[in-house]
Amino acid sequence: MTAPAAERPDLSHQGHPQRWLILGVICLAQLVVLLDNTVLNVAxxxxxxELHASTADVQWMINAYSLVQAGLLLTxxxxxxxxxxxxxxxVGLALFGVGSLVAGLAESSGQLIAARAGMGVGGALLLTTTLAVVVQIFDETERVKAIGIWSTVASLGFAAGPLFGGFVLDHFWWGAIFLINIPVALIGLVAVARLVPESKVAQGDRPDLLGALLSTIGMTAAVFAIISGxxxxxxxxxVLLTAFLGIAVLxxxxxxxLHIPNPMLDMHFFRNQKFVGAVAGAILVAFGMTGSLFLLTQHLQFVLGYGPLEAGLRTAxxxxxxxxxNLxxxxxxxxxxxxxxxxxxxxxxxxxxxxxxxAVLGGRDGGYGGMLFGLIVMGGGVALAMPAMANAIMSAIPPEKAGVGAGVNGTLAEFGNGL
Structure with a gap:
């Protein structure tokens, strides 16, 4: 199945003439979304x-964003x-901007949790559309490099969250980490409206509403079970009930x-060994990178006594x-x-x-040298693996399903984050 020419941007063999400028715009939008995955760690x-938040409140402030985002990525x-x-x-930029405004002005834990959930909806739309647009505007000769830059921003968003949060908290109150998203969202809206070409598939197929509902419920339940364990x-x-619900619904x-003529996600993609390998790798990379950063920022602050900015600098x-x-x-x-x-x-x-x-060198007498060495080696691994895996996933999926492919890539990352 291929999308009709009228529904896809008229690109030359070399890709869209403003493709690199468009890539910069969508990477900026993606960066603020991914910063919010880890920025709360240092806050x-x-x-x-300041909000008299309990441990459970803090967990929900962090998890409401990732749960909603993970559940909605495929849809x-x-x-x-x-x-x-x-x-x-x-739409994603607008929702993310409004959610950031509400979060920055929140006066209670409940308000902040609700705002974070709303930001998760916008984040899901942004993460899927940015990668889908990259696939649409770059031809095969430049796509790996473009996805490498896109992946760089993804990694930077996760890794720089603690550093960014620490800098803001050293100079402003905690609400500023959300309010700073608003001008970025506004700039992104104007730039996307002017630069990004529209692309979509024909409207002949009926929307897979039941598939969307099942994927949302299943992924949300599965990720909730993992982060609640x-x-x-x-x-x-x-945990067992939620895990069973997630597995059963998925x-x-x-x-x-498998049994409908126009599925949201064609399961036959999983017959492609390159696709399956990239899928497994994406989960493991997200698991290793996000999990280690979460633990390291807490270790640096609560055990070694560093401030938020110092902790962020040491994970940078x-x-x-x-x-x-990648650059x-x-x-x-x-x-x-x-x-x-x-x-x-x-x-x-x-x-x-x-x-x-x-693990072996970082804790020796509280020294930082071993941790620094490990972080640099991890960075090299992420720089090699993430672009290759994203390109493998997107290459295995037809261009007219680029959004679904990006949803698969994002869903796996969120699943690994939850682990």
Missing amino acids: IPSLTS AGSSADRYGRKKMLM PEHGWGSGR AGFVLWE PMALTVVAL TGVGARMVRTFGTPAVIAAGMSCLAAGLVAI
Whole structure:
């Protein structure tokens, strides 16, 4: 199935003439979304004291965003394919901006949790449409490099969140970490309206409403079970019931998608070994990167006594390594030379080695040298693996399903974050 020419932007063989400027715009929008995945990590002490937030409140402030985002990513991607990627990108920016305003002015834990959930809706639309637009405006010769830059921003957003949050908290009150998103959202809206071409598929197929509902419920329940396990115990009734619900509903989603003529997610994609390998790798990279950053920022503040900005600065080398390697195109050149599987394997090996270095060397007498070495090695692994995996996932999916492909990529990342 291919999208009619009238429904896709008229691109030359070399891609859209303003493709690099468009990439900069959508990367800026993506950055603020991903910063909000980790920016609250360093704000926990401030939220606890100023909003009188309990441990459960803080968990929900963090989890409301990721739960809603994870649950809606596939549906958001499918909506972007059907109703227009540019249109959904603008809707996502608007929702994210409004949610940030409410969060920044929140006067209670409940208000902040609700605002974070609203931001998650906008974030789901933004994460799927940005990658889908990249696939649409770049041809195959430049796509790996463009996805590498996109992945750099994704890594930078996760890794720079603690640094950004620490800087803001050292100079302003905690609400500023949300209010600063508003001008970025406004700039993004204007730039997207002027620069990004519209692209969507034909409206002939009926929307897969039941598939959207099942994927949303299933993913939300599965991620909730994962993030609730450490607090309530993996054997508790709440966790087991939610996990069973998530698995059962996702199984129903798979069966439904296999038996309808126009599925939201074609399960036959999983017959592609490159696609399956990239899927598994995306979960593991998100698990290693996000989990280590969450623990390290808490360790640096609560155990070693650093302030928010100092903690953020000490986790920044990983982000800087990712940026340096991807902006120089190292990952893209290695994919062309050695192939996608070899580059993914090398990146995953570096990520594992970095985690081992932090665990073995980072805690020795509270020294920072071992931690620094591990963060740099992890950054190298992420820089190699993430662009290669994203490109493998998107290459296995037809261009008219680019939004769904981006939804798969984002869903796996959120699943790994939850782990």
